[in-house]
Amino acid sequence: MAVLHVSRKPLTFAERTYIPQILEGLKITFKRMIQPAETMEYPEQRPEIPKNYRGVPTLVKDPNGREKCVSCQLCEFVCPPKAIRITPGEIPPDAPTGHVEKGPQAFDIDMLRCIYCGLCQEVCPEEAIFLQNQYSMVGYSREEMVNHKSRLYELGGTLPDQHHKWDKKKAAEEHGNAAH
Amino acid sequence: MLDFFFHWPLWAQSAVKGLAVIAVLFPFAAACSMAERKICAWIQGRPGPNRTIVPWLAWIPVIAPFLQRLGLFQLAADGGKFVFKEDPIPGHVNKLYFVLAPILAMIPALTTVTIVPFGAYFNQAGQLVPLVLANVDIGLLAVFAISSLGVYSVILAGWASNSKYPFLGSIRASAQLISYELSMTLSVLPVFLWINKPGGAGTLSLFAAVEAQSGQGLHFDSLWLGIWMPVSAFIFLVALFAETNRQPFDMAESEADLVGGFHTEYGAFKWSLFFVAEYAHMIVGSGVFTLMFLGGWNPLPGLPLAAVVHGLEHWISWASHPAFMGVLGVLIFLGKVAFFIFFFMWVRWTLPRFRYDQIMKLGWQKLLPLAIGNLIFYALLIALIDR
Numbered sequence: 001m002a003v004l005h006v007s008r009k010p011l012t013f014a015e016r017t018y019i020p021q022i023l024e025g026l027k028i029t030f031k032r033m034i035q036p037a038e039t040m041e042y043p044e045q046r047p048e049i050p051k052n053y054r055g056v057p058t059l060v061k062d063p064n065g066r067e068k069c070v071s072c073q074l075c076e077f078v079c080p081p082k083a084i085r086i087t088p089g090e091i092p093p094d095a096p097t098g099h100v101e102k103g104p105q106a107f108d109i110d111m112l113r114c115i116y117c118g119l120c121q122e123v124c125p126e127e128a129i130f131l132q133n134q135y136s137m138v139g140y141s142r143e144e145m146v147n148h149k150s151r152l153y154e155l156g157g158t159l160p161d162q163h164h165k166w167d168k169k170k171a172a173e174e175h176g177n178a179a180h
Numbered sequence: 181m182l183d184f185f186f187h188w189p190l191w192a193q194s195a196v197k198g199l200a201v202i203a204v205l206f207p208f209a210a211a212c213s214m215a216e217r218k219i220c221a222w223i224q225g226r227p228g229p230n231r232t233i234v235p236w237l238a239w240i241p242v243i244a245p246f247l248q249r250l251g252l253f254q255l256a257a258d259g260g261k262f263v264f265k266e267d268p269i270p271g272h273v274n275k276l277y278f279v280l281a282p283i284l285a286m287i288p289a290l291t292t293v294t295i296v297p298f299g300a301y302f303n304q305a306g307q308l309v310p311l312v313l314a315n316v317d318i319g320l321l322a323v324f325a326i327s328s329l330g331v332y333s334v335i336l337a338g339w340a341s342n343s344k345y346p347f348l349g350s351i352r353a354s355a356q357l358i359s360y361e362l363s364m365t366l367s368v369l370p371v372f373l374w375i376n377k378p379g380g381a382g383t384l385s386l387f388a389a390v391e392a393q394s395g396q397g398l399h400f401d402s403l404w405l406g407i408w409m410p411v412s413a414f415i416f417l418v419a420l421f422a423e424t425n426r427q428p429f430d431m432a433e434s435e436a437d438l439v440g441g442f443h444t445e446y447g448a449f450k451w452s453l454f455f456v457a458e459y460a461h462m463i464v465g466s467g468v469f470t471l472m473f474l475g476g477w478n479p480l481p482g483l484p485l486a487a488v489v490h491g492l493e494h495w496i497s498w499a500s501h502p503a504f505m506g507v508l509g510v511l512i513f514l515g516k517v518a519f520f521i522f523f524f525m526w527v528r529w530t531l532p533r534f535r536y537d538q539i540m541k542l543g544w545q546k547l548l549p550l551a552i553g554n555l556i557f558y559a560l561l562i563a564l565i566d567r
Contacts, residue, residue, distance in 0.1 A: 026526060026527065
């Protein structure tokens with residue numbers, strides 16, 4: 001490839017006095033100064049959260065108010081920084097959702113460890129854990145930065161569910177596959 | 181009330197005047213730090229400090245939110261913080277000089293104000309009297325002599341800190357100060373060649389400099405010296421930037437390569453004294469520039485303050501009162517000074533810093549010959565005019 005030699009032009013006298021450049025710079029900064037500020041005044045103005053944003057991980061309930069997590073612990077195993085700690089528990093057989101059999105007894109996410117990678121959401125077979133819109137997570141102590149189960153449900157709320165997997169399973173159990 | 185004041189013994193009058201000037205200058209210098217933050221923010225497209233408010237002042241409807249947005253209360257918060265926070269003295273410093281340096285920074289900064297007139301009024305005998313703490317004949321020379329003492333505080337601070345970056349910063353600052361002092365002094369010589377007409381009593385007083393720009397109407401005397409001697413004004417302004425260690429000549433601090441320059445080891449109140457001293461230097465420097473090149477307290481070229489007051493006398497009976505004229509003059513003067521303070525900040529947030537060798541080259545190889553040439557040119561011109 002041909003090499004292009006670009007000769008550097010010598011500076012003109014005006015350029016060597018710095019003055020035209022300084023005046024030009026002053027003009028630019030003055031124009032900038034009288035324009036309104038670009039920044040967002042944070043606590044009052046909130047940024048618009050894009051779709052599929054990965055905020056604080058939360059647990060969600062299905063539209064019937066049933067907790068979706070079945071404590072399979074896949075998220076605990078996949079979590080790269082080991083932020084999730086689940087203590088599995090049993091659902092008593094006489095409960096309305098007794099056929100689900102398992103639910104988390106305790107579900108802690110240590111937000112000091114969480115890296116917001118979203119692998120837990122990706123791996124969850126029950127669509128029970130979601131990284132939602134909350135982006136600010138603050139606390140006064142290490143203990144406060146650990147989200148316990150109740151807090152996780154409080155943050156997560158209820159999300160619409162297309163499958164109603166466990167309702168279908170119950171129906172199949174009671175009426176056989178003919179129901180579908 | 182004024183008559184009562186004038187019957188006081190001279191020392192009491194001087195003390196009250198001096199305290200009044202310090203009481204204005206000190207908050208003014210502190211307010212500059214706030215203005216600096218706001219102007220910097222606006223230039224960078226940010227709102228700047230706009231949250232601080234005194235709780236019970238927040239109840240005032242329109243004014244309080246406006247002042248809050250302007251960041252005025254941040255000033256008090258910053259000041260209070262500097263007074264009350266821990267004042268560390270590092271173990272490796274020379275304690276006496278370390279403590280002495282910020283005090284030495286404040287003294288020349290506040291002393292130079294005594295020689296700067298900021299207004300004028302007609303006394304009962306109809307003479308124009310300057311509003312100044314000490315109307316001495318050596319005027320400008322005293323300003324130069326005292327303000328260059330300010331570099332001692334920088335040298336002391338750098339040396340007493342016993343640490344390499346402050347030391348480098350202080351050496352750079354002193355070299356820079358010496359280099360630009362020469363051009364600065366040479367640039368004002370034509371001004372005083374012009375003011376001291378042959379046959380008159382010689383003076384270096386700044387009041388005389390304003391007098392020489394107080395001609396009325398289309399007269400040669402009514403030209404402000406900044407218009408009549410633009411090169412002098414330009415050299416003086418550039419040297420002023422260098423003397424006050426402002427960007428683009430911010431060699432003493434140059435936080436990019438020297439941490440914080442000469443005040444790296446300082447904190448809390450001592451650091452804030454350096455800060456206030458820097459702004460006080462800026463204010464006095466702008467004041468001297470205004471007096472010598474921009475007509476001092478005269479509102480427009482060809483329209484001196486005296487003419488304004490005499491014109492107003494037809495409309496308002498108390499316009500000729502000394503207090504009115506004094507206040508009007510001070511306001512016009514402070515307005516010009518405030519513009520220059522703004523200009524200093526505007527330039528600071530526009531330009532990058534010069535390299536050290538560029539500063540030396542500019543000072544010795546460009547400004548100094550220009551100042552000498554300028555002096556020779558005006559000496560010949562004034563000789564021709566005054567012949």
